[in-house]
Amino acid sequence: GAVVSQHPSRVICKSGTSVKIECRSLDFQATTMFWYRQFPKQSLMLMATSNEGSKATYEQGVEKDKFLINHASLTLSTLTVTSAHPEDSSFYICSARALGQGDEKLFFGSGTQLSVL
Amino acid sequence: KQEVTQIPAALSVPEGENLVLNCSFTDSAIYNLQWFRQDPGKGLTSLLLIQSSQREQTSGRLNASLDKSSGRSTLYIAASQPGDSATYLCAVRPPPGNTGKLIFGQGTTLQVKP
Numbered sequence: 001g002a003v004v005s006q007h008p009s010r011v012i013c014k015s016g017t018s019v020k021i022e023c024r025s026l027d028f029q030a031t032t033m034f035w036y037r038q039f040p041k042q043s044l045m046l047m048a049t050s051n052e053g054s055k056a057t058y059e060q061g062v063e064k065d066k067f068l069i070n071h072a073s074l075t076l077s078t079l080t081v082t083s084a085h086p087e088d089s090s091f092y093i094c095s096a097r098a099l100g101q102g103d104e105k106l107f108f109g110s111g112t113q114l115s116v117l
Numbered sequence: 118k119q120e121v122t123q124i125p126a127a128l129s130v131p132e133g134e135n136l137v138l139n140c141s142f143t144d145s146a147i148y149n150l151q152w153f154r155q156d157p158g159k160g161l162t163s164l165l166l167i168q169s170s171q172r173e174q175t176s177g178r179l180n181a182s183l184d185k186s187s188g189r190s191t192l193y194i195a196a197s198q199p200g201d202s203a204t205y206l207c208a209v210r211p212p213p214g215n216t217g218k219l220i221f222g223q224g225t226t227l228q229v230k231p
């Protein structure tokens with residue numbers, strides 16, 4: 001099946017620093033990628049949708065200037081958490097929809113556990 | 118606004134038992150419903166996907182049902198094994214479906230004891 005690679009799997013950073021998370025589709029082209037966030041004991045919540053070559057669409061309540069999303073190619077999307085604070089500590093996970101394979105299947109990365117000290 | 122709820126939040130069973138995980142959603146207008154497995158600190162593995170026009174899907178020891186009118190889905194696991202221990206997530210995709218957005222429940226954490 002299709003593989004989505006997400007890095008890093010875990011990151012610990014100091015408050016105020018920026019963290020970049022990468023999501024790559026390894027064996028298919030992803031026209032659309034989705035970024036989710038999961039706080040402990042809560043469900044995955046969609047943060048934003050990114051389409052290759054265009055600006056991301058953010059869900060209500062998600063600060064676009066804080067969570068910068070870049071989808072510069074059909075195989076790579078990045079999420080940058082700028083000026084991270086302890087409340088940004090969470091599990092971030094991406095998913096990708098394959099080009100030309102309909103809209104039924106989404107493939108998920110392995111997630112990134114972010115801890116901000 | 119679509120909301121997805123999973124009951125129970127946690128479940129512990131002895132090996133070999135058959136079990137049922139429940140998922141309910143508030144808006145019956147869905148494009149499809151998907152069950153995922155999530156292992157600690159890891160990504161999601163898709164288990165079963167049920168289109169809105171379908172009533173059930175089966176894969177090995179897993180069977181998922183969908184009752185759109187009542188806003189419910191169940192995941193049945195037969196002859197549970199310790200390797201089935203994980204968190205199971207139910208997710209609904211709202212129409213029109215081409216957005217790819219999923220709305221997740223909080224999950225049921227399953228522990229199967231040897």
